[in-house]
Amino acid sequence: MPIYNAPLADMKFILNDVFNADQFWQSNENLAHVDSATAEAILEEMAKFAQNVTLPLNRTGDEEGATFSNGAVTTPAGFKEAFKQYAEGGWIGLAADEEWGGQGMPKMLTVLADEMLFATNPSFMLYPLLSVGAGMALNSYASQEQKETYLPKIYSGEWSGTMCLTEPHAGTDLGIIKTKAERNEDGTYNITGTKIFITGGDHDLSENIIHLVLAKTPDAPAGSRGISLFIVPKYIVNADGSLGERNPVGPGSIEHKMGIKASATCVMNFDGAKGYLVGKENEGLAAMFVMMNYERLSMGIQGLGASEFAYQNAAQYATDRLQGRSASGVQSPAKPADSILVHGDVRRMLLNARANNEASRAFAVYVGQQLDITKFSTDPEAVKAANDRVALLTPIAKAYLTDTAFQATLDAQMVFGGHGYIREWGMEQCVRDLRIAQIYEGTNGVQSQDLIGRKTIKCGGAFIADYITEIRDFANSLDADLNFIKDATLDAATEVEEVTKYILERAAESAEFPNAAAVDYLHAVGLLSFAYMFARIANAAKAKDGDFYQNKLALAAYFAQRILPEIDLRIAKVKAGAEVIMNFSEDYFTSQA
Numbered sequence: 380m381p382i383y384n385a386p387l388a389d390m391k392f393i394l395n396d397v398f399n400a401d402q403f404w405q406s407n408e409n410l411a412h413v414d415s416a417t418a419e420a421i422l423e424e425m426a427k428f429a430q431n432v433t434l435p436l437n438r439t440g441d442e443e444g445a446t447f448s449n450g451a452v453t454t455p456a457g458f459k460e461a462f463k464q465y466a467e468g469g470w471i472g473l474a475a476d477e478e479w480g481g482q483g484m485p486k487m488l489t490v491l492a493d494e495m496l497f498a499t500n501p502s503f504m505l506y507p508l509l510s511v512g513a514g515m516a517l518n519s520y521a522s523q524e525q526k527e528t529y530l531p532k533i534y535s536g537e538w539s540g541t542m543c544l545t546e547p548h549a550g551t552d553l554g555i556i557k558t559k560a561e562r563n564e565d566g567t568y569n570i571t572g573t574k575i576f577i578t579g580g581d582h583d584l585s586e587n588i589i590h591l592v593l594a595k596t597p598d599a600p601a602g603s604r605g606i607s608l609f610i611v612p613k614y615i616v617n618a619d620g621s622l623g624e625r626n627p628v629g630p631g632s633i634e635h636k637m638g639i640k641a642s643a644t645c646v647m648n649f650d651g652a653k654g655y656l657v658g659k660e661n662e663g664l665a666a667m668f669v670m671m672n673y674e675r676l677s678m679g680i681q682g683l684g685a686s687e688f689a690y691q692n693a694a695q696y697a698t699d700r701l702q703g704r705s706a707s708g709v710q711s712p713a714k715p716a717d718s719i720l721v722h723g724d725v726r727r728m729l730l731n732a733r734a735n736n737e738a739s740r741a742f743a744v745y746v747g748q749q750l751d752i753t754k755f756s757t758d759p760e761a762v763k764a765a766n767d768r769v770a771l772l773t774p775i776a777k778a779y780l781t782d783t784a785f786q787a788t789l790d791a792q793m794v795f796g797g798h799g800y801i802r803e804w805g806m807e808q809c810v811r812d813l814r815i816a817q818i819y820e821g822t823n824g825v826q827s828q829d830l831i832g833r834k835t836i837k838c839g840g841a842f843i844a845d846y847i848t849e850i851r852d853f854a855n856s857l858d859a860d861l862n863f864i865k866d867a868t869l870d871a872a873t874e875v876e877e878v879t880k881y882i883l884e885r886a887a888e889s890a891e892f893p894n895a896a897a898v899d900y901l902h903a904v905g906l907l908s909f910a911y912m913f914a915r916i917a918n919a920a921k922a923k924d925g926d927f928y929q930n931k932l933a934l935a936a937y938f939a940q941r942i943l944p945e946i947d948l949r950i951a952k953v954k955a956g957a958e959v960i961m962n963f964s965e966d967y968f969t970s971q972a
Contacts, residue, residue: 382695394744440457447643452633462503471536485747485748487748498683501681506539513591520658525657538585541580546573551822554602556606558570580630589610589612592610593664609655638811675777682780683743702718733934734934750765772846782905843879863936871907900949
């Protein structure tokens with residue numbers, strides 16, 4: 380069976396040494412209940428759960444899959460018991476407000492807990508993940524009565540949540556959804572329509588499922604301005620909180636997918652189902668985006684978890700696998716061959732994965748810290764600055780982390796050679812399961828368009844300029860013995876600054892330019908972000924003794940020399956412009972000539 384050892388030492392290093400989490404928490408009265416000892420205890424308990432409960436269910440869940448019969452979904456063997464244990468452990472409400480039965484833990488801690496679950500069983504993780512997202516949307520926009528009715532049950536795991544956006548004809552363009560919401564005299568609505576790709580749309584893990592559904596009222600304005608959000612429970616909730624009759628909503632089928640097969644991805648039919656308006660009519664998209672932005676960061680964490688899992692297994696395999704001899708001479712004379720770790724290309728693949736893992740973990744905690752400021756800070760200026768930073772970095776967290784992670788899983792599979800293609804080793808499942816993270820919650824191409832369009836061009840580059848200022852200030856504070864990462868980071872900051880100015884100029888001249896440049900620009904900003912993370916990692920490690928810390932410096936140097944130079948390629952592709960892409964006629968793509 381594949382192995383997984385939670386990277387607790389690195390997680391604690393990132394929290395305690397790189398980001399001084401204890402000081403950050405204790406300086407905020409709303410986070411004073413959290414300290415490093417509590418955080419470490421939580422991570423250690425999650426590590427036990429991930430390694431002992433969800434990891435053993437990963438392959439069996441993939442082989443059995445979620446099943447659909449007689450209008451209901453059944454999860455694979457062991458999932459129901461694992462979900463009950465997870466819920467009873469308080470994990471679903473780890474970051475939720477104490478008012479609703481949560482523990483009020485900061486995001487910079489929960490991203491690390493989430494990583495371990497994504498590493499060991501992404502299909503399982505998606506069930507509680509959707510509940511947490513639904514809870515966040517309700518906590519932000521629902522009425523007090525709705526919060527009191529639904530949130531304690533969701534965070535306890537008695538009920539679960541979904542988000543129902545996509546329709547057969549409407550994915551990214553939600554403004555053209557057809558699901559209808561017709562008002563009733565009692566203030567409720569009848570919801571009619573079909574939603575597809577609904578994660579956890581039906582299952583046997585909880586007593587009730589609370590669907591958050593986007594729909595349009597008959598007199599709604601056209602486009603996204605006419606979208607409203609509704610609570611549509613699987614079972615109607617009575618006035619006393621007990622469950623009543625079955626609502627006419629249910630799965631028509633489940634999708635047969637490339638990966639995450641134990642996660643039920645449902646086609647959901649709403650046949651005049653009773654729904655309850657969240658907030659005001661025509662303002663539903665803002666509420667749903669609270670949930671979607673949470674999920675987008677989580678998809679980046681899914682990538683990190685998969686990449687860490689793949690790296691650990693590939694590194695162990697490379698250590699054990701004997702094949703050939705070192706180019707510099709025999710390294711293991713007592714054995715028939717040397718381990719494949721003597722080969723530079725194997726090391727390249729493993730080091731690429733590990734470097735991206737450690738930078739991704741630091742970046743996830745950094746974004747988590749910004750989210751904590753938006754939620755817990757009492758300083759309006761700090762909250763605004765953090766909101767702007769989150770807006771800028773969310774598409775990078777989703778797209779860059781999953782792009783680099785997917786490449787890492789492919790490289791890890793390659794380290795195994797032919798065995799990487801065989802199911803028993805776990806690598807092919809890892810590749811299949813992770814692929815969706817680049818696609819759902821807005822494809823990575825859409826994330827790139829969001830970064831270059833809404834988060835850069837629309838604000839005249841203000842968000843990225845503030846970010847670059849922070850990066851420069853930090854890099855300039857480094858001692859001379861860290862010039863190897865200091866200079867690399869400063870150079871990358873200048874390159875991104877200059878290409879951003881170029882983008883702003885070209886976007887004013889060509890409407891097609893931003894879309895053509897978007898993915899390469901996102902990767903350039905992602906590379907700069909990882910350089911920034913390694914600058915922080917190196918600074919935290921430089922004064923400490925021991926191989927653990929010296930290896931951090933060595934990995935930072937590897938990143939600077941072997942990965943960061945890709946930024947020049949990305950910028951060159953940005954500057955190539957849109958014409959070479961757009962000059963092909965549409966007929967060309969279906970023509971054989």
